[in-house]
Amino acid sequence: MLARTSRIENLLQDLGGVPVVTDPQRVRKRSRDFFWYSPVLNEELKDVSGEVLVEATSEAHVIATAAACARHGVPLTVRGGGTGNYGQCVPLEGGVVLDIMGMDKIEWHRADVVRAEPGIRLNKLDDTLRPNGWESRMHPSTKRTASLGGFIAGGSGGVGSVTWGGLVEPGNILAARIVTLEAEPRVIELRADAAQKINRAYGTTGIITALEMPLAPAYPWIDIIVAFDSVEAALKGGQAVAYADGIAKKLVTPIGWPLPSYFTPLKEAAPEGKSLLLCMIAQNSIEPFKDLVRRAGGTITHEKPTAEEPGSIPLYEYCWNHSTLQVLKSDRSYTYLQCLYPADRAIESALKMVDIFGDELMPHFEFIRFGGKMTFSGLPVVRYTTRERLWEIIAIHEDNGIMVANPHVVTLEDGSRHKRANADQFGFKGEVDPLGLLNPGKMRSFLRRSGPF
Amino acid sequence: MLARTSRIENLLQDLGGVPVVTDPQRVRKRSRDFFWYSPVLNEELKDVSGEVLVEATSEAHVIATAAACARHGVPLTVRGGGTGNYGQCVPLEGGVVLDIMGMDKIEWHRADVVRAEPGIRLNKLDDTLRPNGWESRMHPSTKRTASLGGFIAGGSGGVGSVTWGGLVEPGNILAARIVTLEAEPRVIELRADAAQKINRAYGTTGIITALEMPLAPAYPWIDIIVAFDSVEAALKGGQAVAYADGIAKKLVTPIGWPLPSYFTPLKEAAPEGKSLLLCMIAQNSIEPFKDLVRRAGGTITHEKPTAEEPGSIPLYEYCWNHSTLQVLKSDRSYTYLQCLYPADRAIESALKMVDIFGDELMPHFEFIRFGGKMTFSGLPVVRYTTRERLWEIIAIHEDNGIMVANPHVVTLEDGSRHKRANADQFGFKGEVDPLGLLNPGKMRSFLRRSGPF
Ligand SMILES: Cc1cc2nc3c(=O)[nH]c(=O)nc-3n(C[C@H](O)[C@H](O)[C@H](O)COP(=O)(O)OP(=O)(O)OC[C@H]3O[C@@H](n4cnc5c(N)ncnc54)[C@H](O)[C@@H]3O)c2cc1C
Ligand SMILES: Cc1cc2nc3c(=O)[nH]c(=O)nc-3n(C[C@H](O)[C@H](O)[C@H](O)COP(=O)(O)OP(=O)(O)OC[C@H]3O[C@@H](n4cnc5c(N)ncnc54)[C@H](O)[C@@H]3O)c2cc1C
Known part of the structure; x- marks a missing residue:
C-alpha cells in the first residue's frame, strides 16, 4: 500500500x-x-x-x-x-x-454519420442530431445518463437493435480513435472491421478519444403497449411485429406477468394478470401495427409519442436492463440474467424456461436481430437465493441451447458470450497496452507483464 | 363483334x-x-x-x-x-x-409518408421526396418508366426489398383509395390491412385513385460491383452482406457467369468467367461493406454513386427483371422464371438447380426479406426450347422446395404464389366489381356474372 x-x-x-x-x-x-x-x-x-x-x-x-x-x-x-x-x-x-x-464535443456531422468525443451523453447526441433528421441507430436504456464511449466500450446494443442488430454487427461502429497506454502513447485510428477491437472491451484495448457512428432516420416514434392473456401470446404477438419488415420499429419487448406489476407509473396500462408487449413504433407504421397485434389477440393499453425530456419517462426505461431496475427499486432480493435464445426455436425454448422455473423467474424478452436473423434476447428477473442456485439456473438455460452472458462476473471472457466482438482483442491488447495497465483484471486471458516497477 | x-x-x-x-x-x-x-x-x-x-x-x-x-x-x-x-x-x-x-399529383407529403395519385412515375416521386430526406422504400427496376399505381397493382417488390421485404409485408402500403365498378361507383378508402386488397390484384379489385405510402430515409446510395470466382462464392458473399444488419443496403444481387457477359456497358466491371455481386449500399456503410466482401473472397470492380438521371444507367437496371432484359436485347431465345428459395437452405437449393440445369439456366438471385427472414428470390434466365420443357423446369424447382411464381400465365392464381397478398381479394372483388368487368380473365376463380347485356 x-x-x-x-x-x-x-x-x-x-x-x-x-x-x-x-x-x-x-x-x-x-x-x-x-x-x-x-x-x-x-x-x-x-x-x-x-x-x-x-x-x-x-x-x-x-x-x-x-x-x-x-x-x-x-x-x-x-x-x-x-x-x-x-x-x-x-x-x-x-x-x-x-x-x-468532459470530452463531449461533436467533431462533425454529415448527413447519416457523426463523429464525436466519447464523453457525450447519448441523449445529448440525439438531441443535436434529430433536428437534422437523424439519430443514433441504437442506444442502451440508459440513454439519458450513459456516454457514447461507455456504450461502445461497455455495452452491447439496446433500443434499435431490433432493426440494426447489436454493436457487434459489421457497420454499426464506423471508426474509433484510441490512445495507447505506453510511455509515448500513440494515437491510432481504427476503421471498419478494426473498430471492433474496442467494442465491449471494457477499455482494456485502448482509451477511446473519438467515435464515428452511422446514423438512422429520426422517425417520430410512438411508445405503445399491448396487453395479452399469456406470456406465450405476448411472445407470439411480439414475433409477428418483429417479423413484419414493413413496420419501422425500435423496441419490441414482451414482458410476462407479474413483472409489469412493478411498473408503478404504468399501472393504467398494465392490467392485472396480463403479459405486456412494450414497443416503439414509427408513426408511419402505427396503423398496420395495430391491425397486426389485434390479429394476434392483443389489446392496446397505452399510446403516446416517445418523450425523453426531464419529467417524462420514455417507455424504453421499462425495457432492457431498466425492467430489472424497476423491480430492484422496491425489492433487492431479485437479480437477473442476460440470455440469447436460438433463432430457430426461440419461443419454444423461452416457454420451456418459463415452465421450469415458475415464479423463480419473471420473463422479459427483447427482440433483436442477431447475425442476420430475428430472434430475441432475454433479461429474466430472477429471485436470488444462493450463488450456487444462480449458477444452476444458468446451466439449465445453457443445457437448453440458450446462451447466457453471465452478468455476475467481471471478466470479458466469462461475461460476454454472444455480445463478444468478432476481432482479436487479445492480440491487439498486446500492441496497445503492453504493460497490461488498462482496466486490469477484466481481460482474464491477458496476464500483466511484470515490468521494472 | x-x-x-x-x-x-x-x-x-x-x-x-x-x-x-x-x-x-x-x-x-x-x-x-x-x-x-x-x-x-x-x-x-x-x-x-x-x-x-x-x-x-x-x-x-x-x-x-x-x-x-x-x-x-x-x-x-x-x-x-x-x-x-x-x-x-x-x-x-x-x-x-x-x-x-395523367393522374400524377402528390396529394401531400409529411415527413416519412406520402400520398399521391397512381399515375405518378416512381422516379418523379423520388425526385420530389429526396430533397426532404426521404424516398420510396422500394421500387421495381423499372422505376424510370413505371407508375406508383402499376407497381402496387401489378408488381411485388424490388430494389429496397432486401431491407423492407415485399409489398405484401404489413406496413408497406398504408392506404389506397379506390373507385368501384358499378352504375353508381363508390369511392372507398382502404387502410392498413385492408389496403392489401388491391396489392398485386392486377386492377381486378377496384381502380386505385390514390395511394398512401411509407417512406425510407434517402441515404446517398453507392452502386458497387464485386467479382467472385464462382456463383457459390457470389451467393455466400451476398449472404454475408444481406445478413449484416449494420450495413444499410437497397440491393444485393448475385449473378452467375455467363449472365454478366450480356451486360455490355459494364464490360470493365465484369471480368471473363467471374460471377458478380451487384449492390446498392449506403455511403455510410461502404467501408464495412468492403471489409466484408474482401473477407468473402471478392474483388471490387466498380464503385460509383447511383445516378438515375437521363443518360446514366443506374446499377439496378441490370437487376431484378432488367437482368433478363439485358439478354433479350440481343437474344430472344431466352426467357426467365421467378423463384423463391427456402430461407433455411437457400444457397444449397440454388446451387442444386445450377448443377442440374447447367447452361440451360443462367443464375440470377435477389436477396430479399420475406416473412421476417432473409432469403433470396431468383430470376434465372432460361434457354427456351418448348413450353413442355419450361413447365418441367418449373416442376423440378418446385420438387426441390423452391416456389415458382410462373411468369408465363396471365392469372393471379397461377402466377403469383409467394407474391400473393394476404387478404380476401376474391371476396372483396364481389363487393367492388359485382359484374366482373375489371380486367376480366385475370382472377381465374372469379367468374363473370352474366348480366342483362
Ligand atoms: C438500468 C440500466 C440499463 C442498461 N441498459 C443497457 C442496454 O440497454 N444496453 C446495453 O448495452 N447496456 C445497458 N446497460 C449497461 C450500461 O448502461 C451501458 O453499457 C452503458 O452504455 C454504459 O455507458 P457508460 O457511459 O455509463 O459507461 P461506463 O459504465 O462508465 O463504462 C463502461 C465501460 O466502458 C469503458 N469505457 C468508458 N469510456 C471509455 C473510453 N472513452 N475509452 C475506453 N473505454 C471506456 C469503461 O472502462 C467500462 O469498462 C444498462 C445498465 C443499467 C444500469
Ligand atoms: C424490365 C422489367 C423490370 C421489372 N422489374 C420489376 C421489379 O423489380 N419488381 C416488380 O415488382 N416488378 C417488376 N417488373 C414488372 C413491372 O414493371 C412492375 O410491376 C411495374 O411496377 C408495373 O408498373 P406500371 O406502371 O408499368 O404498371 P402496368 O404494367 O401499367 O400495370 C400493372 C398492373 O397494374 C394494374 N394497374 C395499373 N394502374 C392501376 C390503378 N391505378 N388501379 C388499379 N390497377 C392498376 C394494371 O391493370 C395491371 O394489371 C418489371 C418489368 C420489366 C419489363
Missing part, C-alpha cells in the same frame, strides 16, 4: 495541467457502477476504489495521463457515465480512474 | 368530357405490355387489343368511365406505365383501356 502510494505521488508530479481529484470520497464514488445489480458482484466489488481521479477534457489530457501511468506502472481505468452493470469501470487494482465525461 | 361495337358506341355517348382515343392503332399500342418476355404469353396475347382508350386526368374521369362501363357492360382494364411482364394490363376481353398516367 505504501509502495503504491509513492507510485501515485510520482504520477501526480507528472500530471501538471491535468485536472485531478485525490479526495478519497470523491474518487471512491467515481470508482463504482451498477454492479450491485448482482448480489455476487456486490460482495466482490463493494470495497474497491481507485486512488486518483482524472477529469480529462481533451485528448491531450488523456495522452498525458496514459504516458504517466506507463512510466509509473499505475493501472488506468476509464469511466464514462458509470452505468455499467457488471463493474466494467471498477478499478480492480486501484490506480487512476480516468473520467472522460 | 357488331354487338360489341354498339356497346362501345353507347359507352362513348356517356363519356362526354372524358378524354377518349378510338384510333385502333393507338388503342392497340396502349393494350400491350412486356408479356413478350414469355414466348408462351407472346403467342397468347400478341393479337389482343382494347377498343377504346380513356386518358383520365382526374378521379372524376375515372368515376364517369367506371359508371359508363357498368351501365353498358363493357370491360375496363387500367393501364399505368405498361411495364408489366405477364400481360397484367392486356385487356383479354377488349373494352376500355383506362390510362391513368
